[in-house]
Amino acid sequence: MNQQILYSLCLTGIVSTLIVQSASAEVVQTKSGVSQDMTQKKLGERLATKAELLSQVPNSPTLVEVTAVKATPTDKGVELILQTTQGEDLQITNRSADNNFIADIPNAQLRLPSGEGFIFRSEKPIEGITEITVTNLDANTIRVTVIGQGGLPTAELFDTDEGLIFGLTPVVTSAQTPQLPAEPEGETQTEQPSTPDQPIELVVTGEQDGYSVPNATTATRTDTPLRDIPQSIQVVPRQVLEDRQVIRASEALRNVSGVQRGNTVGGISEVFNIRGFQQFGGNLRDGFRDTFTPLVETANLERIEVLKGPASLLYGNLDPGGIINYVTKQPLSEPFYAVGLQAGSFGLVRPTLDLSGPLNPEGTLLYRLNTAYERGGNFRNFDTEVERFFISPVVTWKISDRTDVTFEFEYLNDQRPFDRGLIAIGTGVANIPFDRILGEPDDSSERTNLLAGYRLEHSFNDNWTLRNRFRFSYEDFTLANADPSRLNQETGELSRDFIISDSEARTFALQTELIGKFATGSVEHKLLFGVDLSWDTREGAVLFAAAPSINIFNPVYGIAPLPPRDQFPFNFPNRTETNSFGIFLQDQITLAENFKLLVGGRFDNINQTTLTSERESQAFSPRAGIVYQPIEPISLYASFSRSFQPNIRTRVDGSLLEPVRGTQYEVGVRGEFLNSRLITNLAAYEITRSNLAITDPDNPRFAIPSGEQRSRGIELDVTGQVLPGWNIIASYAYTDARVTRDNNLQPGNLLDGVPFNSASLWSTYEIQTGDFQGLGFGLGLFYVGERQGDLNNSFQVPSYVRTDASIFYRRNNWRAGININNLFNVDYIEATGQRRDRIHPGAPFTVRGTLSVEF
Structure with missing residues (x-):
């Protein structure tokens, strides 16, 4: 056993510099169509009423260069312009959380004029938005971050001859009234906003966010950020299921602390010990109690959520160790x-x-x-x-x-x-x-x-x-x-x-x-x-x-056969x-x-x-x-x-x-x-x-x-x-x-x-x-x-x-x-x-x- 552990640790050292990013995240690709707002209510389910859900993230063969960035106040909020001649080739990966609108643009890089560096920042461009930053996240990704003051800003995308435009509108609370600042702060540009061409539709191409999933439903029966839940809940996302090529749920749940395989009932069921207690009360499927315990099929699973500790408030009679929720794939609006x-x-x-x-x-x-x-x-x-x-x-x-x-x-x-x-x-x-x-x-x-x-x-x-x-x-x-x-x-x-x-x-x-x-x-x-x-x-x-x-x-074996039922x-x-x-x-x-x-x-x-x-x-x-x-x-x-x-x-x-x-x-x-x-x-x-x-x-x-x-x-x-x-x-x-x-x-x-x-x-x-x-x-x-x-x-x-x-x-x-x-x-x-x-x-x-x- 010691030799096996040594082999494992050696292999860990060799591979520790090689360990993989999830390629399947929420991706938004620009297209001709109708503009849609990203609202807090729909975020995570869909970015717009006509948002299309796919799971394939297409690869762009070459980097798109963004040569300038402008933030221009408007009567609704702010227009953020990423100047490029290849705006139609840009994709957008949504990573928004809480009050922060976050968009990653793969296969793109900032190439700002000499002396301006590789980051654009505008502080308090308008009431309701604290800060806008645009920066190179890595060698082939641009990240756009807009920090809202009272909530998640809504966004529209436009593809123009000038480049890609984010139309950002802050959430207005009773104590706020959006006003154009007399003197734009930071690097905010004061030019008149360009008139966009036809607004473009937001297309989501994947419900996942790699290995990190910021929201879950099991703990509250509502779509709640994990950071706001006063109880331990862990999520095994679809990307982990794909990378490990799991066939049984028990393989995926090895990755969750405090979860062990329980009684297999002759190898035909999946029952688990959670925090020391074996769960006999069944599991959840899409938040619905399922009292049967067959070997769970993973072909239609989107993710697995594990709520640790008692969950009777929401789901009734259960063992106190916790509950497992199998979240299934849902219909998409694009082929x-x-x-x-x-x-x-x-x-x-x-x-x-x-x-x-x-x-x-x-x-x-x-x-x-x-x-x-x-x-x-x-x-x-x-x-x-x-x-x-x-x-x-x-x-x-x-x-x-x-x-x-x-x-x-x-x-x-x-x-x-x-x-x-x-x-x-x-x-x-x-x-x-x-x-x-x-x-x-x-x-x-x-x-x-x-x-x-x-x-x-x-x-x-x-x-x-x-x-x-x-x-x-x-x-x-x-x-x-x-x-x-x-x-x-x-x-x-x-x-x-x-x-x-x-x-x-x-x-x-x-x-x-x-x-x-x-x-x-x-x-x-x-x-x-x-x-x-x-x-x-x-x-x-x-x-x-x-x-x-x-x-x-x-x-x-085979000394005596199984007798007929009537015997x-x-x-x-x-x-x-x-x-x-x-x-x-x-x-x-x-x-x-x-x-x-x-x-x-x-x-x-x-x-x-x-x-x-x-x-x-x-x-x-x-x-x-x-x-x-x-x-x-x-x-x-x-x-x-x-x-x-x-x-x-x-x-x-x-x-x-x-x-x-x-x-x-x-x-x-x-x-x-x-x-x-x-x-x-x-x-x-x-x-x-x-x-x-x-x-x-x-x-x-x-x-x-x-x-x-x-x-x-x-x-x-x-x-x-x-x-x-x-x-x-x-x-x-x-x-x-x-x-x-x-x-x-x-x-x-x-x-x-x-x-x-x-x-x-x-x-x-x-x-x-x-x-x-x-x-x-x-x-x-x-x-x-x-x-x-x-x-x-x-x-x-x-x-x-x-x-x-x-x-x-x-x-x-x-x-x-x-x-x-x-x-x-x-x-x-x-x-x-x-x-x-x-x-x-x-x-x-x-x-x-x-x-x-x-x-």
Whole structure:
């Protein structure tokens, strides 16, 4: 292991100067058309009502020279003129944040007259704009920065014979009236503004901003800057998914601090430990609760957001560690076509297709279609092949400028081995090959998921918006396997049971929320009021029969076949209905520009019915937080939040136990540096999970709410662009999660699957100029410390360091790459399933080649 670590560190030193900028950012390209305003409300979703969303950033072959810059006051604001004879060739990458309009212009350079240097600055050219700067960001990029005083300035673009013109209008507050200064300050020019030709349309060609994403929706259900959120939230953007060529979400979430793979449920699900607590309450998809936990499809993912700590205020009954939100790709208003193919070790073949654009000439009907087929890729010695098909059509209807509705549909069919993994002997993992199976080679599972729904949004005006969502989800699941049971540690003989399990699940969910912005005096409010309803039904049966044992050191398979269903002696039917109602209120309060509060509360009522009983639970979940920004790049925050989950155990008198409660206290500091290209977050927290059901010592058939677990930790996340072409996403977590009170477990026992220390690094570098422009390299290091295998702490899983690497080349509209996972072929354990016979091994040295083309 020490030699592997040394190799990894050496490779880090070699590649540390080569680590890659994200090429996919929001790009605005000038075109003939109608001018559009960039408003704070639409920023991040679209820059204009006719903004076109693409994901390809075209390359310009030569640098465009800007020979002069002028800032001229007008009756509306300021005209910023970049003088060039090639204005029509300029692209604009939007990086605006908060009150700052920031535009990067690639393939362009300032060539100002001698003596004027390589920077243009105008201070307070008009009331409402603090400063305008134009400078060379790097060897082939110009950056335009306009700092607004009362809000984000709106912008129009014009292409004239003189060059490219930004028409900038400041946000006017009640205390401000824009006035032309008598004497323009700084380098502001006093010439009369040129009359522009026809205004040009703003075209956004990508929703991403490289590795750094300044805004997120998961923490507040509104599009809020990360710097204003008093709780840790991390974002894995699309560019990271593409650079790492991830197929499963668990690969991407290695990059987030405090997140570890949890119970794999036989290799068919993705459940995670977040801040020490395993999440059983499901995840989010576009902010909508998804109680199913299949292997998440990444073909239609735009990004992944991870909210740390309790999130019950917005999403109801959840585990206290956190929640994962999978944000999907949405329809684009310009034609976009992408085809990709991945192929690699263990017979992996995975073609993908991504299509989008308008369905009618008016552009009021938009569509997006993502589909993927996957076969192979499993390194374990099963006869059952992995075969997976996914398709997701989405249609958006822009009914008017203020109303739109999106219809979504997903279909997933997944067939793969049902694999319990390895087994423990003594205090460690059995010393057997990692590809050896302890079930039968034909063990299998099949899952079919359907999803259909709509999202309706109507803006009454610029301040008040109503949203309504509905979603129907369906799952059909079947498995048949030889399940491990008891192990004779002296002989290695493992007893097993044949199991057949069938289940169906249906969920109807409805969300309605009202978002409003208003002021009480000088205090600004963003209010969120919402109601959630859901109806969930699950039914099925589990069949058991005796299976022949197997020796883990010398296995012999196929001694007896799986019996017919009618010969299974044990049949356990099950049915559960869960109806839930939640109502919540949240207020984001801006007391001053650098001082913000977040307060809110939620009431939930949940009714559960099984074949034998009916239970009802109520809970109130508050959250409060404060953010103070002493200087613009730094946010200091503190928060308190609570979560709840229904308790399924009862007291001796038959009454239902109180819900399991989670309580978190968190403090942190978030920094945004290099013009928000590099985002850091350092957090410290304590979470207590109480009211856990434990056996009543006087009445063993019943329970009392006396169990308690606690997690304390420190987390650090760093994401963004260090230098042009050099991107990084890195994390570190220290987590102390243990049992603090329990009649059945020893107090002080560590929670299973949670290492004290874990860290990750993924970094890429892409050559920016010259003959090798577009050639890039990537390096990943992932460290996970020793973990307990179960709550009894009866065995431990050793620590490991895994090294990944990549090389890729992108040119114009195509990209080719090779990704290598587990470069040094280390043996490591991916996850444990809370039992000695459910240990999931990680994959060995794996190569994955990728070719993609966009049109």
